[in-house]
Amino acid sequence: MQGEELDLSAIVKDVQMRKSISVRKFWDTLFSFVALGFLILGLFVLLLLVFQLFVDGREKLASLGFYFSFPAPSAEEAGILSAWVGSIFVIMVTVLFSIPIGVAAGIYLEEYAKTSSSQFVRFLTDFIEINITNLAGVPSIVYGLLGLEIFKETLKLGNSVLTAGMTLGILVLPVIVVTTREALKSVPSALKEGSIAIGASKWQTIWDLILPASIGSILTGVIVSVSRAIGETAPLITVGALTFIAFLPPLPFSPRLEVNVDTGEAFQVGNYGPFDWLFSGYTVMPIQMFDWVGRPSPDFRVNAAAAGVVLVLMTLALNSAAIFLRIYFRKRIKW
């Protein structure tokens, strides 16, 4: 009798355990479905949007002329040549301006200032850190005002590619600094100590070991922030991007033409310098889109939709490059 009772309680315990497992498993499954549902919802809305753009702009997207004509008064003739070329020029300036400054600032803050023996420097670092993180969240139009004041008014750079590129450069700078610091932080301290311990200086350690080990993450951060900048409209409107522009920034050393007033013939008056393109007027993809969307004629909506698809593809290309670089560099690093 005694034995049977014991068996019974063991069975009850068994059943209870199984029940508890199946209850917890149920919640597990439920949660994974809920999470999947939200993922699909988000993706679906996004895909729908791109699909809608694609459908609206399909005629324009299919015609080669759209990519190689300047904006025009009629929707049929208008194209995005000056916009995509302008976007590429502006982003080039942004990259050249923000990467050296942002990466250098990140290296200084993470590798030098944080471990400084001076209490004041460390306090200053904390203060700067808070501000940089904050700056990363400031609305982009505020950067437009900053660019307007510094580059256009104070430095007198005008409505130029340079002004636009540097304004976007300031916009992405905080993000680059923060991602650089995160990338450096993820390098194990055992690696740094190993290098320092055989007599390497700090800079040798950074250049030979820390940077190669973190370059993949740094580049990923840079490209993702630049791909955000390529779609920025507000700050460029503030610094005076043009909306209707029928010329391209002059390529270095290309012939400079002038028109004879009497005959109407063009003749060469020399060549452009290597940096003249920096001071040229410009427009960019999102501004071209914004302009077309605002036109009263519905025909321009088709152009806007097509330009939107091109812009999405440009961003996609940059992000793919980021993923590729990350995989390429990670493959060679193992801790």
Place this chain on the structure above:
Amino acid sequence: MELAQDQLGTQVKAQVKNFSFFYGSNKAIKDVDLEVLDCKVTSMIGPSGCGKTTLLRCFNRMHDLYPGTRYEGEILLESQNLLSLDPIEVRMRIGMVFQKPNPFPKSIFENIAYGLRIRGVKDKGVINERVERALRDAAIWDEVKDRLKDMAFNLSGGQQQRLCIARALATDPEILLFDEPTSALDPIATASIEELVIGLKGKVTILIVTHNMQQAVRISDYTAFMYLGELVEFDRTDVIFNNAAQQRTREYVSGQFG
């Protein structure tokens, strides 16, 4: 702590004099005096948190990397106080092997050559010769000579640790510091590292932190026992383990605490 008369024949390589070390206001090493003899193996033992690793890392100024640390007293390397030298000079003269193998994400060859390259050695012949010698000294040459271009991470844990020893040896250090070099390794790899350390006796001065007392007995000539940041006793290894003067040392080596 002064050694007995019979050891005076051996040269003193480094001398710790009335030395203290602080993390902020916390005195982690308390007024330690210690002599490290030339070309001998000196081990430091003691329970966790006794300050043995902290003291070891003072020898190559590793604490300088982190803010809020302070040294007091002297550590003489021959006759120079290494606390007043440039830390880079100190680390060029005193090598270190860490608890966990930490090879660089480079090839086996480049791991060893790196120490030479940062010193400005450019001659390929010299680099090749020194890399080979270091790998031979670290008893790993036969295992890696055909795969010098492989990534160092492809080696096993024990091989990685011997690679790190070779890396430290390549630059001819005057003293080699070992911070529990076998605590992350299996028994076979541990035995090979111990054999290697014994083989280096007479060539380089070695200071090794270990929490494995048998290891201290097997490989070291002298042993320092530390407790709560103080150096309790320092003597020949056989004296420390068989005939220690201090009650605490006897209790620790017989396993009564720790």
